[in-house]
Amino acid sequence: MFYDNHVIYKDFDGPVNNFSGAQKISDALMGKNVAILANHGTLTCGEDIETAVMYSVCLERALRLNVMARQLKSAINLVEANTALESREWIANPLGFKIEFDALARRVERGYPDISDFYPESLDI
Incomplete structure (x- = not known):
């Protein structure tokens, strides 16, 4: 899901309170859905709010699992690129x-x- 769909944003320097700050992050995303902000956290986006929320929830789970896997001190075997792409599309x-x-x-x-x-x-729920 996150293979070739995230960026590491090293230029994060605090709250984005103006258009130019937002434009810098938008440009850095390069059409991807996830940014990992240096010394801050993550930012997710999508075609609608539901998609952005699910990217955020799934990213949190993936990062938590990554930390747990690294604590095992075993070799981590990454999947091949084509498998990662197929999984993302699925x-x-x-x-x-x-x-x-x-x-x-x-x-x-x-x-x-x-x-x-x-x-x-305004929600009709």
Whole structure:
């Protein structure tokens, strides 16, 4: 999902409060969906909010698993490029993200039954 779909952004220097700062990050993304910001965290984007959220959730999981794998002190075998690309195309698509987002939303609503009290009135939920 993240193979050839992320950038490492080393020029992050604090909150982006103006157009030029946002444009720098946008340019650095080069059409990719994920930026790892030096000394800060991550930024994800997508065609819609659901896609951006799912990239963020999946990135958090992937990074957590990466840290755990590195703690094993064993050799890490990376998958081949074509396998990574096929996996990305299979997983990171609008339908897949819609299914995953809806499942995540249902889980949140079960865990926090009063969350609908905080939905904006503009949402027809």
